[in-house]
Amino acid sequence: MKCQEVNELLVAYLDGEVIPSERKMIEAHLAKCAFCQKEMDCLAATQRRLSRSLQAVAADAAPLPQAWARLQERLTLRPPLAWLERLAARLFPLRPAWRLTLASLALLCLLQVASIAFYPGGLVALAEGGIERIVRIVWLPASEPSPTSLPTQEAVHNFVPLPEAQRLADFHIYVPIYVPAGLTLVGAEVGGPNSVGLRYEDDGMVRCIDLMQTRLTDEGKPPFALGLPEELGEKVVKGMVGGAEALWVESWPGAVATMVWEHDGFAFTMLVSSWQPGLSVNEAIKIAESMVPVEAGEGEPPF
Amino acid sequence: MDLIRRSQSGDEEAFAALFQKYKNLVYKTAYLMLGDANEAEDVLQEVFIQVYKSLHTFQPTKGAFTTWLHRITVNRCLNRRRKRLPPFLSLDESSPSSLASRSPSSESRTVEEEVVRQAVSRLSEKQRAVVILRYYWELAYSEIAYILDIPLGTVKSRLSLALRTLRKELERETGDALAKPLSTNRRLDYEVPRSE
Numbered sequence: 327m328k329c330q331e332v333n334e335l336l337v338a339y340l341d342g343e344v345i346p347s348e349r350k351m352i353e354a355h356l357a358k359c360a361f362c363q364k365e366m367d368c369l370a371a372t373q374r375r376l377s378r379s380l381q382a383v384a385a386d387a388a389p390l391p392q393a394w395a396r397l398q399e400r401l402t403l404r405p406p407l408a409w410l411e412r413l414a415a416r417l418f419p420l421r422p423a424w425r426l427t428l429a430s431l432a433l434l435c436l437l438q439v440a441s442i443a444f445y446p447g448g449l450v451a452l453a454e455g456g457i458e459r460i461v462r463i464v465w466l467p468a469s470e471p472s473p474t475s476l477p478t479q480e481a482v483h484n485f486v487p488l489p490e491a492q493r494l495a496d497f498h499i500y501v502p503i504y505v506p507a508g509l510t511l512v513g514a515e516v517g518g519p520n521s522v523g524l525r526y527e528d529d530g531m532v533r534c535i536d537l538m539q540t541r542l543t544d545e546g547k548p549p550f551a552l553g554l555p556e557e558l559g560e561k562v563v564k565g566m567v568g569g570a571e572a573l574w575v576e577s578w579p580g581a582v583a584t585m586v587w588e589h590d591g592f593a594f595t596m597l598v599s600s601w602q603p604g605l606s607v608n609e610a611i612k613i614a615e616s617m618v619p620v621e622a623g624e625g626e627p628p629f
Numbered sequence: 630m631d632l633i634r635r636s637q638s639g640d641e642e643a644f645a646a647l648f649q650k651y652k653n654l655v656y657k658t659a660y661l662m663l664g665d666a667n668e669a670e671d672v673l674q675e676v677f678i679q680v681y682k683s684l685h686t687f688q689p690t691k692g693a694f695t696t697w698l699h700r701i702t703v704n705r706c707l708n709r710r711r712k713r714l715p716p717f718l719s720l721d722e723s724s725p726s727s728l729a730s731r732s733p734s735s736e737s738r739t740v741e742e743e744v745v746r747q748a749v750s751r752l753s754e755k756q757r758a759v760v761i762l763r764y765y766w767e768l769a770y771s772e773i774a775y776i777l778d779i780p781l782g783t784v785k786s787r788l789s790l791a792l793r794t795l796r797k798e799l800e801r802e803t804g805d806a807l808a809k810p811l812s813t814n815r816r817l818d819y820e821v822p823r824s825e
Contacts, residue, residue: 383746389669
């Protein structure tokens with residue numbers, strides 16, 4: 327084999343990608359050609375440097391925690407409009423510019439009638455954000471507000487840092503990217519391998535949010551029941567969070583509000599105690615929809 | 630394989646798990662190809678949207694899922710028409726789209742890493758693709774040929790040319806005629822001057 331032929335095969339030879347007969351001829355040539363031997367050594371060194379540097383460059387490269395949430399949004403938000411647009415095109419063929427608006431209004435009226443029929447004593451309205459959400463409003467009685475203390479809690483909380491909770495839980499803990507200003511993470515409470523709660527409080531310990539994550543049962547149900555008896559007059563907003571049904575018990579000063587939703591095989595509850603103008607439904611949904619799984623072993627979350 | 634089969638059946642939880650399992654493969658490939666964290670995020674989204682839509686076309690008998698995923702990812706990267714600075718050369722830490730804003734600062738990279746990164750960035754996209762698939766993911770030439778849909782001989786010639794180009798670049802940048810590994814591996818204590 328001549329030097330030029332050997333040179334053309336050196337990289338493949340170093341990568342172990344030459345056929346046996348070629349390897350034999352290359353090695354025979356290298357044994358008696360110092361120039362090609364040196365050339366091979368240089369190429370081998372270049373390969374080593376290249377591999378090391380690519381490993382180093384990519385070592386810390388990772389997608390943002392909210393990548394999955396973003397993908398979900400892109401995969402699930404398109405279909406609902408598509409059927410409405412088709413319906414609008416059929417109903418209002420002569421007014422293309424107003425089709426969607428008219429179809430939305432028509433659907434709203436239909437829903438209003440239907441909800442009054444099926445939710446006696448309730449009202450129907452659209453939550454902000456679109457026609458996808460159907461809300462049912464039931465009123466929650468306010469309790470006496472106390473500006474300096476939280477409601478009495480019987481449970482003793484054992485909060486641990488989030489990374490420790492992640493080590494104890496048998497799943498990726500979800501944490502919100504969005505948290506209202508003034509609230510900081512106090513810690514996590516591990517209720518078992520299938521249940522973890524996060525506590526956010528403000529400086530004055532007046533406001534707090536408890537976020538509980540619990541794995542759904544084998545039947546796909548949350549392992550708890552949220553009793554909202556009509557006769558107590560609780561105010562419930564029913565909507566969609568993360569593509570799944572959510573219930574939000576409206577809060578106002580002095581009230582305790584709870585939101586329940588299902589997502590990715592888990593049931594989530596968000597319990598809010600607020601002695602100030604509390605979380606709005608929209609704020610709560612923002613928190614809920616910003617929840618992303620913390621990857622175990624990838625360091626402290628950015629919050 | 631169970632995850633893939635369940636995802637193909639429409640199991641959304643399985644698809645979510647599939648995403649978590651393979652997102653780094655897609656992201657790192659895109660990041661190395663494009664040199665920009667934001668573009669890598671976009672490619673990650675685009676790839677998994679395509680996976681979601683076309684997973685039913687994947688046949689395990691025809692190859693590994695990772696090979697199929699690499700193919701989609703590399704094609705996405707090669708097809709991006711966005712005009713951008715040469716990757717790895719933008720070290721402006723204040724730029725929201727620059728790599729530096731979401732990666733260790735230039736001060737923490739070694740001289741060696743910077744030199745190699747810049748040399749790789751000057752390769753053509755097609756050469757960069759074969760280099761990344763071979764010297765980062767350590768894929769066999771036959772697998773690279775399938776991913777890029779090129780003959781085996783073309784893989785060999787592209788890698789040979791890319792290595793020789795890199796060797797010359799590295800010799801010039803480090804002043805080392807034999808392209809030996811650097812004897813020191815000191816960290817930067819000043820910002821690397823940008824190439825114009």
